Amino acid sequence: MDSKVCMNQQCTSSSSSSSIDLKRGWPLRSGGFATLCHHCGIAYEQLVFCDKFHSNDSGWRECTTCGKTLTGEKNKDCRVFSADDGGGKQFTTVGSQSNVGITDKMKLVQFGDDAGSSDQSQLFLSQTDDRIESLGQRKMKENFLTSGEFGSPFLSVLNQTSVEAAQNAQLNEYKEYMPIKDTHGSSVQTNLTISPPATSGDKIFLPAVVAEERPLNKKSSSFSQGSRSRHLLPKPVKSIMAAGLEANVSSLTQLRVARPPVEGRIKNQLLPRYWPRITDQELRQISGDSNSTVVPLFEKVLSASDAGRIGRLVLPKACAEAYFPPISQPEGLPLRIQDVQGKEWVFQFRFWPNNNSRMYVLEGVTPCIQSMQLQAGDTVTFSRMDPEGKLLMGFRKASLMQDNKHLSSIPKGSFSSEPFFLPGADNLHSANSQSALLDSVKGSGVFPLSALSKHFSAVEFGWHIAEMNGEKTLDGIFPSPMLVPERKRSRNIGSKSKRLLIDSQDAFELKLSWEELQDMLCPPPCVKPSTVAIEDHEFEEYDQPPVFGKKSIFTMRQSGEQEQWAQCDSCLKWRRLPVNVLLPPKWTCQEHTWALSRPSCSGPEDLSPHELESLLKMSKELKKQKIASGLKSAHEHESSDPDGLGNSKAVRGDTSGTSAASIATTTKHPRHRPGCSCIVCIQPPSGKGKHKPTCTCNVCMTVKRRFKTLMMRKKKRQSEREAEIAQRNKFDWVSKEEAEVESYQQLEIGKEQLDLNCHPDRENLQQSSSRVSMVSLLQEASLPLQTYLKQNGLTSLVSDQRVSSGSNVLLPQVTRESELQFDEDQCLSHEIQEQEVKEELSETDQAGNDPS
DNA sequence: CGTATGCATGTTAGT
């Protein structure tokens, strides 16, 4: 007998000595091997990958790990843990497919470490084996036929598996269906024939459940579902496999499992997003010490409509038809619901005809929704308490879900309320999420049961017990658990418009990405810059746009010697480089041409461990400061200008505020899109302290360059205007001041023809078309605007800019520009930069259209 | 006139 250590740390027996008798296990369709602990009755799956194919519709040809259909060849990418591996390793492996399922009905699920001290083990009973299912269904049928009791006789029976005495009998039965020796599966594959509850008059009949055995490789027979019959083949859906794989990543620290329906009728219909994600701890907690068992049915993320005042909660069709009483009339049935506090809710479960189909809704949910303070983005979970047949209507607040990502421990007796988190990048396209979530963050309330979970206060998790109209009308369908890919989970939060919004966390990450991007922007190589001086500061002017380079760290020794450090992409060792070197995005030691003796990756690092540590630490701190100052400035920014800055904020993708800023188009940047690398969009967030006055980062350099160009052009145009005005003054047409205003008004007009996504080359073209001497322009540009204005006789503007700071014509803008001192505390704010670019471009446009 | 209701329609994900 091969014994393995029970990984259930809640096992009442000595965890080190409790064992699992493999003889008493049974093969799973996943290819794994389920076993029971002698002592705690918890089942674990022993993982067997790759060399075991589990059945699909057409046979045993699907890799249990990757989900690929194989033709007798092992998938080399899969991890293989032989069932014969010693040391219990296979029990601690977070397997891919093994995560696919937990058999609720057996109440066997036990994650590896409830105390959470270990990050290694989560043991899952595999997705319900059809053979188990067949037994279960058979038992269910038997129970149903004998007792006629509604509810989950199957569950009730299987719950007994936690009792030692029951195990033997059951396992004996399992053996009948699941020859242990054949871990590839038994020679039969089971399909289910389930008839939904049918009503006859007032009486609701229980579903007839028939376990049907059939030879392998035979297509499962369809079954009738009355008027709603469907052909359901309990095949392992690929998405399920993928889900399991994906979920592995998070499963280490996140025990919330999505549990696909076990039951064949809905197994292939229910989208993963509706799979209930409830931890086993939660299940146990809810069921308490009673004999009742909570069966997660499905869950739904509330849409705006669901959570709105209209009070209609759209139910997933498959769920409604599978788990709720069948209704033939659109009026449907009332459902009585009561929460843990005894408060009772009554919903009307009904449907609307829709495109030859039905649209199921729960009506009258507003009071409940409001009572729970649920909002769009929050999740409502429907479960059932068996054998009573009560419905459990749980909810999870979407608020602050991300905060719990790190949680890996589930203290005994508390809810494991790790949220389903929003995938970072993936969320962006899933939008997996998000204004709704943000809204709920803002308005998150405290829910009764959240108090139960002091360790997880960030996520409210509550349960309501519902009884379906007082009648036991459920048809005994049992979802089995499974991890679900987070991306899928949140895919459909909100409507299409909301899908354009991103979670604050995502936005923040996105913002960081932007900032990281800044670090990667480098002056174009092999392009000699021309040096210009503005306000006593020398700037390098490049004719070509910045390029992406490898990120490096600049340091300065006490001696004043500057150094640049970069990490080899191959060996990850840090190499010292000259400060003026620009590395390609991908760089390795072999390309370290500046080294005295060109090192190879095998060579020692240029830094001692201590130096490296301090280098990285310094870099990290710098980054932190950058982030902090960015956030601070963003907040300051937001509070100081609640109206006008939304656009630029959106352009930056900065949604660090409480409201969900949209990446969508803005009026100022009509063609801006995420990922846009136009000059506006690559600007750093505004705020003081972002960049030092002497900062020579590419953004600052670009900004300065733009500023200079702008000023040059402005002066050029001014001088032209002046000439015109002087001519006009001869005829006394307009006053000098009016002419000045006019010139600015023209700027204003030109702004409307802005193309912010102009091609970088465009500027060069513009510059090349300049008829003015570059040297003279540079000289002019070097002068402060005030000087320039004085020189050009625009004294009124000079005085204006001193006096007026609140005028919202264009003057202040110019003033601000003129006052920009790069030797002061910051680079230009984003808005100013933006404005400059606009003006610059508009001027260019205007110049291009200017017949003169 | 405000709200509730039922249906229609547009969008999206899944196949």
Place this chain on the structure above:
DNA sequence: CTAACATGCATACGA
């Protein structure tokens, strides 16, 4: 391409 679903909208209803 289609089913599902979120939501818009017209109508009904009641205060």
